[in-house]
Structure formats: C-alpha cells, structure tokens
Amino acid sequence: MSIRERLSGNEATAIAMKQINPDVVAAFPITPSTEIPQYFSTFVANGDVDTEFVAVESEHSAMSATIGASAAGGRAMTATSANGLSLMWEMIYIASSLRLPIVMALVNRAVSGPLNIHNDHSDAMGVRDAGWIMLFSENNQEAYDNMLMAHRIAEHKDVLLPVMVCQDGFITSHSIENIELENDEDVKKFVGEYKPQHYLLNADEPIAVGPLDLQGYLFEHKAQQADAMRAAKNVIKEVSADFEKWTGRKYDFFEEYKLSDAEVAIVCMNSTAGTTKAVVDDLREKGVKAGLLKVRMYRPFPAEEIAEALSHLKAVAVLDKSDSLNAAGGALFEDVTSAMYVNERYVPMVNYVYGIGGRDTTEKQLESVFLDLVEIAQVQNVDNPYRYLGLRKGEN
Amino acid sequence: MTEINASTPMEKLTIGGNIYEAGNAREFKTGDWRSMRPEWIQEKCKQCGLCFPVCPDNSIPVTEEKKRTDFNFDYCKGCGVCAKVCPFGAIEMREEGVQ
Numbered sequence: 001m002s003i004r005e006r007l008s009g010n011e012a013t014a015i016a017m018k019q020i021n022p023d024v025v026a027a028f029p030i031t032p033s034t035e036i037p038q039y040f041s042t043f044v045a046n047g048d049v050d051t052e053f054v055a056v057e058s059e060h061s062a063m064s065a066t067i068g069a070s071a072a073g074g075r076a077m078t079a080t081s082a083n084g085l086s087l088m089w090e091m092i093y094i095a096s097s098l099r100l101p102i103v104m105a106l107v108n109r110a111v112s113g114p115l116n117i118h119n120d121h122s123d124a125m126g127v128r129d130a131g132w133i134m135l136f137s138e139n140n141q142e143a144y145d146n147m148l149m150a151h152r153i154a155e156h157k158d159v160l161l162p163v164m165v166c167q168d169g170f171i172t173s174h175s176i177e178n179i180e181l182e183n184d185e186d187v188k189k190f191v192g193e194y195k196p197q198h199y200l201l202n203a204d205e206p207i208a209v210g211p212l213d214l215q216g217y218l219f220e221h222k223a224q225q226a227d228a229m230r231a232a233k234n235v236i237k238e239v240s241a242d243f244e245k246w247t248g249r250k251y252d253f254f255e256e257y258k259l260s261d262a263e264v265a266i267v268c269m270n271s272t273a274g275t276t277k278a279v280v281d282d283l284r285e286k287g288v289k290a291g292l293l294k295v296r297m298y299r300p301f302p303a304e305e306i307a308e309a310l311s312h313l314k315a316v317a318v319l320d321k322s323d324s325l326n327a328a329g330g331a332l333f334e335d336v337t338s339a340m341y342v343n344e345r346y347v348p349m350v351n352y353v354y355g356i357g358g359r360d361t362t363e364k365q366l367e368s369v370f371l372d373l374v375e376i377a378q379v380q381n382v383d384n385p386y387r388y389l390g391l392r393k394g395e396n
Numbered sequence: 397m398t399e400i401n402a403s404t405p406m407e408k409l410t411i412g413g414n415i416y417e418a419g420n421a422r423e424f425k426t427g428d429w430r431s432m433r434p435e436w437i438q439e440k441c442k443q444c445g446l447c448f449p450v451c452p453d454n455s456i457p458v459t460e461e462k463k464r465t466d467f468n469f470d471y472c473k474g475c476g477v478c479a480k481v482c483p484f485g486a487i488e489m490r491e492e493g494v495q
Contacts, residue, residue, distance in 0.1 A: 099411040160411060198416055206418035213413045220406035221413055228411075 002180035002247065009140040009172035012179055013079070013105045013165070014039035016147035018049055019187035022103075023074030023194075026054035026065035030084035031117045032169035033107035037079055059084040063091035070100035071209045073199025075151065077102065081169055082109035082123045089127070095162045096131030096225060098210055101154030101194075102162040104132075105147065108270065108321075109169040110357045118358020119169040121269070121321040124298075125331045131225045133163040133232055134299040136269040138255075141179050142296075143167040145249055148182070151191050152239045158231040166298075168271040170358065182247060190246055229300045236297055253302035255294040256309055258284065262291025264373035265310065267336055268319035269295045272354075272361055279366040290370045295332070303339035310336070311345040314377035317369045319389070323353045329386055348382050354389035365389050426453070430474035433492045436466050440486035447478040447487065 007015065014036050017025065025044075027037035037053075044053040052069075056062045062078050069076035080088060085106060095102050110116040111123050124134060133153060137143040143165060150163040167173055182190075198207055213221055233253070240251040255273070258280050259265055266276050273294035283290040293309055295302075310316055318337075320330025329337065333351035340347065352369060355361045369389060376382055400409060410416065443463050448456040455472035457465045479487040 097412055098414075198414060205416060208415040208418070208420070209412065211413050211415055212424075216402035217400075217409065217413060220404075220409050221411070223406050224409070224411055 002182060005179050005181050006176050007140055007179050007181075008035070008174050008176050009137075009143045009167045010035035010107065010174065011039060012140040012144040012181075013147055013167070014043070015181065016144050016187075017077055017105075018043045019182070019184050020075070020077070020148070020151060020191050021049045021188070022051055022077045024052045024054065024066065024069035024076040025078060026056050026062045026069065026076070027078045027080070028056050028059050028062045028084060030059070030081050032109055032119075032173045033079045033081040033084070033105060035173070036105055036107070059087040060091060063088040063095060066102050066104075067091060067095050067098065067100055070095070070102050071098060071199065072201045073196050075194045076100075077104065079105035079107065081107045082111050082117075085123045085127065086111055092127050092130045092132065094210070097221065099160040099225070099228070100162060101151065101160055103147070103150040103154055104162065104164050105143075106164045106166045107169045107173045108166050116357040117169075119171050119271075119321075120356050120358065121166075122323075122356075124164070124166050125322040125324070127164070128299060128331060131161065131229065132299060133159075133161050133229070133236075134297075135163065135165050136296055136298055137165060137167040137172065138271060138273045138294060139172055140167075140175070140177050141249070142251075143172060144179060144181070145243065145247070145251065146296075148187060148190065149236075149239050149243050149251070151194070152242075153232065153235055155194055155196075156232075156235045156239075157197070159228050159235050161225070161228050161232060166270065171271045180247070180249075186246065190243070232300050233297075233302065236300075251296060253295075253297040253305055254309070255292075255296060257292035257294065259291035259293055259309060261289060263289040263314045264316070264370055264377055265291040265293055265313050266317050266319060266366065266369060266373075267293045267295065267306075267310070267332065268321075269298065269332065270321070272319060272321065272366075275361060275363055276366050279363050279370065282363070283367065283370055288370060288374060298332075301335050301339070303335070304343055306336060307339045307343035307345045310340065310347055313347050314380075315373040316347050316349045317373055318349065318351050319369075320351060320353050321355045323356060348376050348380055350376065350382050350385050350387060352387050352389040353391075359390050361390060425470045427470045427472055430469075430472060431492050432474035432476060432489045433469075434467055434472065434474065434476065434479055435488045435490055436464075437486045437488060440484050442484055442486070444483065446481050446483065450477045450481050452477065
C-alpha cells in the first residue's frame, strides 16, 4: 500500500536513497541539489541507514569516491548539479567505461556562465555522450520512481552502466507536491541485494580495474559500452513493467499524452511536460488536435520508437532547454530529427530553445508553439527551423 | 587468465579491460616502445656488475653466479642508462631496426 505524502523533488530523491540504503554516498553541496546530501546526511546521523557518507572536498572527488566504492563492490550513489557535474566530467567517463553501476541524482541547472543557479538542461546535455543512462523526470513522483528503478537497471548483467536520474532544479527539486511513497520493505525487496560478479574487495579474486587500454583495445571496449546501452532498452522495459506491477505507475521510454490522434505535437523533457499537458487539454477543448511526447529515457535514445510515435503527425516542435550554440539545432532536436530521417519518416519539424537559465515557460508560450505548428501543418513548410521561445528580441 | 591480443574480437574482451588475475605486469611486453637498442659486446665485458642495478626495468638478467647475460628485449625500452655507466664500452646503443 502506497503512502500519501507531500514532498519536494529533493526530499523525494533523498527518501528514495534512504530506502535503497546504499553502501556509500559521496557528495559535495551545490545548488539546487544540495538538499539531497543534506537530508541524506541527516539519515546517516540518525542511524536510519547503514551508509558510509563521504563529505568530499569537490565534485571531482565525489565522483572519484563513488567510483572507488563501486569498484570495491559497494552500491554507491551521489547527487549534483550544473558546475558540480562539470567538475566531475573527467570521472563521469571513467565511471561508465569501468562499467560501474553508480546511480546519481542530477538536479538540472544551467552551467555557468554568466553565473546562474536556475534550471535548464545544459548540465545534462554536456554529458549526453558520456555513456550514462539518463532518465528524465517530470515531477517529484517521477524523480522518486526513477530512482527506485535505477539500480535494477544499472546493475543488470547485460547493462552494468551508471544511471543519472534528472529532474528540473527548483521547479521540481524545491516545489512541494503530492507524492505516493512505497513502504521501506517493499522498496528493499524491489531494489534487491547487490551482488557484483567481480569487485576489488574480493580477497579470493584479486583483480585489476582500469588498466591501460591503447590502440589495440579501446575501440572494442567502447563498442561494448554501446552494446550495453542497446541492451539497456530491454532491461529498462522489463524493470518498468515490474515497477508497474508493484505500484500501478506506468513508465515507458517516453510518455504519449493524447498523441495517438493528435495532428500537432510537442516533444520535451522534465517539468515542461506538465505545463504542456495543461495546454494540450485546453487546446483540445478548442478543437486543436494537440499532443505531447515526453521523453523519459534520453540515453539510450529510443530513436526507432520515437520515429514511429511521431510519424502520423502533421507538424512537430522539439523543445530544447539547452542551446547547443552550434548554429543548428539543440541536442534533443538533433536526436529526434535524426531518428526520423534514419527511420524514413518525414514530418515538418521545428526546434524551440526555451527556458534558458530558469526563464519561466508559460502556458501562453506553449500555446503559441502549438499555433505555429497548426500553421506549419497547413502550409507543410518550415521557413525557420531554429527558433527561440520566450527570448527578448527587438524588432529589426 | 585469457590470452588476448590485437586480433581478439570484442566479445572475448573483458568489460572495461578488467583483469581478473593478480601479478600480471610480466604479460605486458613493453619492449616495442624502444627506438634505441643496447648491444652487449661480450668480449669487452668484465662482469663488473655496474649495469644491471641501474636498469629501470629488469631487462638485464643475472645468473646465480652474479653474471649478467644478454638483454631481455621483451622489456628493454632502450633508455641507455646501462651504456652510460659501463666503464668498458661493452654496451653500445644502436638505432632499433638498423643492423
């Protein structure tokens, strides 16, 4: 039986970590994820968990300590945001290439500069090719649920990859919403005990982790990581199905909201999907066949499935909460358009970079996107595929 | 330990290059890093014992009788320290691959 509560996204994440009761948590405070290690260290101090909490001196050390703990054979977790993730960057690649099933909460925030502490997805987009599984969460419930599923995915023998659970800084991390929590015992049963096959603290099998890997081998090891990422799709599907059986809450690679009979749709991630749902409902009342595709599993990227799900539409807008600053599209737009092209699906598609540095994205703005799409659907022509939403710009 | 080399297919390699056995540095032949090759001129060698202690690797094998034998080229990187310390000109450095 679920427990009705009201929690912020950070509280929900910390409680998930408490219920998981990992062997090691190593973290360094950074806005807006600070509360996660803060709450968690309280659990440690109160004896609610058996975890060794390592108060490190930097995020580089946080990820390094997490890697060490995981390689040693422990279940290791951490949390960070933005520049904290930037400082971890070197070790992010080490974690995935050593195939360590670390789980990290990433509370999305703009990577400075200029200095900003508010939400966008530039931190996550900076590590999108680092070999981590990346799950995005619309609200506190999804942040909690994704966290409960993360270890089962990461530790699966076909996967053995680290998992990053993303949620929007402040918008989700600091907003208190209703949530359904699961019982400690049920969580423990679902997450299961971690039994690594090979680990450094096994005295019966002394091993070497992370040896030199030159021209003759690195290519093959990277391809193994790519294979694991492909295999993760099935595992994520299985774990999500088990989770639904347990909690009744359904998770897929992405959520289709009123998409099957839609003519125009928005593709986005995290909290903006919630606002978009309200706009979809509103427009449906007005007779506009609007829909939403909310990406939950960004890495591995469900290219084939997304192409299929969008193929019947007359126009699609992909919303990027991070500007790739590349004189072309944002990262999600590039992924979605590439998925469509490779799968031989053509739908007129437009990219909106929005919400940068925590800029509010309103229902009105999202409605304007749908109205743009209705026009594009009529003329079947996109005059400018690279657009901004909510940017101040003077008339020329 | 499974023997691997540059033609081993990816399916046969361990994940992350992990090595599930200890004490295996010997398996990693570093001699191919060498660009200069020491040549031991046995007739000039007085077996004075100055060369093998300065070898940064263990590329000058020594017998029970404390006599050096020819270089172990699996590990010699051609640094030339042995040639430098030899008082008798019994070690000459030559370009690798040139006779």
